[in-house]
Amino acid sequence: MIHYALRCDSAHEFDGWFKDSAAFERMAKRGLVDCPQCGSTKVSRALMAPAVASSREAAPVAPPAPPAPAEGKAIAGQIPAAALAMLQRMRAEIEKHCDYVGPRFADEARRIHAGESEARGIYGEATPEDAEALREEGIGFRTIPWVPRADG
Numbered sequence: 001m002i003h004y005a006l007r008c009d010s011a012h013e014f015d016g017w018f019k020d021s022a023a024f025e026r027m028a029k030r031g032l033v034d035c036p037q038c039g040s041t042k043v044s045r046a047l048m049a050p051a052v053a054s055s056r057e058a059a060p061v062a063p064p065a066p067p068a069p070a071e072g073k074a075i076a077g078q079i080p081a082a083a084l085a086m087l088q089r090m091r092a093e094i095e096k097h098c099d100y101v102g103p104r105f106a107d108e109a110r111r112i113h114a115g116e117s118e119a120r121g122i123y124g125e126a127t128p129e130d131a132e133a134l135r136e137e138g139i140g141f142r143t144i145p146w147v148p149r150a151d152g
């Protein structure tokens with residue numbers, strides 16, 4: 001069995017267990033994998049990524065999980081070239097405009113939310129537990145696939 005973090009087209013995230021990746025692909029294609037929150041069958045694997053906060057919303061926007069370089073390569077291999085280019089541009093924008101707070105993402109997100117820290121875009125790593133807690137606290141954030149940079 002393998003465990004996948006999944007995401008529907010409304011960006012709900014949930015977990016699924018499958019016999020293997022082919023089994024997941026098969027089930028997803030036949031609409032047998034649905035979102036527990038909205039029932040959508042447009043489901044794809046959520047990619048592991050660091051967290052991003054949007055300065056515009058003043059609320060943090062975050063993606064979970066630090067991608068190891070090797071993992072990053074594996075991710076890149078699964079993404080169509082056009083999507084990869086888009087994600088690389090997104091990453092470049094985030095790195096340009098947001099503060100990297102690393103594993104302190106959840107803490108810093110709370111501080112910004114509470115007005116204790118300057119409202120700004122931040123990005124960093126959040127564990128699935130962090131992400132869940134932030135969601136429960138009503139702190140806005142999102143996860144994005146964190147791909148290797150275009151320049152390697």
Ligand SMILES: [Zn+2]
Pocket residue numbers: 008009010011012035036037038039040
């Ligand atoms: Zn959903």
